[in-house]
Amino acid sequence: MTELRWGLLAAGTIAAHFAAGVEESKHGVLTAVAARSADRARDFAARFEIPKAYGSYEDLLADPDVDAVYVSTPHAMHKEWAIAAAEAGKHVLCEKPLTVTAAEAEEVIGAAREHDVFLMEAFMYRLHPQTRRLVELIASGAIGEVRAVDTTFSFDSNPEETARLGDPALGGGGILDVGCYCTSLARLVAQAATGQDAVEPVEVSGMAKLSRTGVDEYATGLLRLPGDILATISCGIRLAREDGIRVFGTQGQLHVPRPAWIHPLRTPGTSQIILTPSSGEPKVIEVEATQGVFAREADHVAAHVDDRQAPELTWAETLANMRTLDRWREAVGYGRPS
Secondary structure (H helix, E strand, C coil), X not given: CCCEEEEEECCCHHHHHHHHHHHHCCCEEEEEEECCCHHHHHHHHHHHCCCEEECCHHHHHCCXXXXXXXXXXXXXXXXXHHHHHHHCCCEEEEECCCCCCHHHHHHHHHHHHHHCCCEEEECHHHHCHHHHHHHHHHHCCCCCCXXXXXXXXXXXXXXXXXXXXXXXXXXXXXXXXXXXXXXXXXXXXXXXXXXXXXXXXXXXXXXXXXXXXXXXXXXXXXXXXXXCEEEEEEEECECCCCCEEEEEECXXXXXXCCCCCCHHHHCCEEEEEEEXXXXXXXXXXXXXXCCCHHHHHHHHHHHHHHHCCECCECHHHHHHHHHHHHHHHHHHCCCCCC
């Protein structure tokens, strides 16, 4: 497995989580960080003992000591800097969603292919042992044939503190910020149930409460997936709801009360999947994670960097999810102010 020297493009909260993950990883080292403010970059570098701090993204991309770049800018800037990183010959791990639209994602993937670099969308929950165990249970027929899946990721935020979430120019709204996890999970369930890769919904519909700027404050989508699996997906940035996953089959159901994307499960520890057979008592399946999810993510990139794609998050998988998000946002009237 290759040791990767990481450069961080942006120095926000999620970059701090990833930096801590690289410190915990087995095959990564923090080499540089860049921010729009040189002072902010230096403060971040001091916090994580990163050798180099840059006041511009361009300077970091020109650093020959950086092998791979983690892009955690606002959504609307992902395309620009993921492409710039690829053009600089850097491997790319880009925060979800990869871009704002599927068309933009195709451009980023084209740049990675042209410049022969690794590219992965940072859906870290897909690498968590809990998610992998859920897939195994579904694929093994533990609940019979899958018929439906419900999943929610929703929170309430202060508009003044999270202005980017309300700005359509920055890709604001719940669907892109957290609804992308719900589309990814629903599609993953269908993939495990049908044995197909990178599945897409046959039908997509939805409703949302739109803000005055036209972004979705909270939304619900309905997907008809291959195998006639129906998925109800809900998200929000201005409404606290109970997060969770439920998968319903002909012989029982699976319940994940605390999905792997929530903050407490980002560190090592135990999580649960509850299996309830059609006739029988619920069984609690405990899943142990011995490594933090961001450390796991950094090591996953290192393990597959020579393949240019990660097997669990291929480019086809990213495009299928982005096209689903496009259809959901269109269905709810994203961009049309309330």
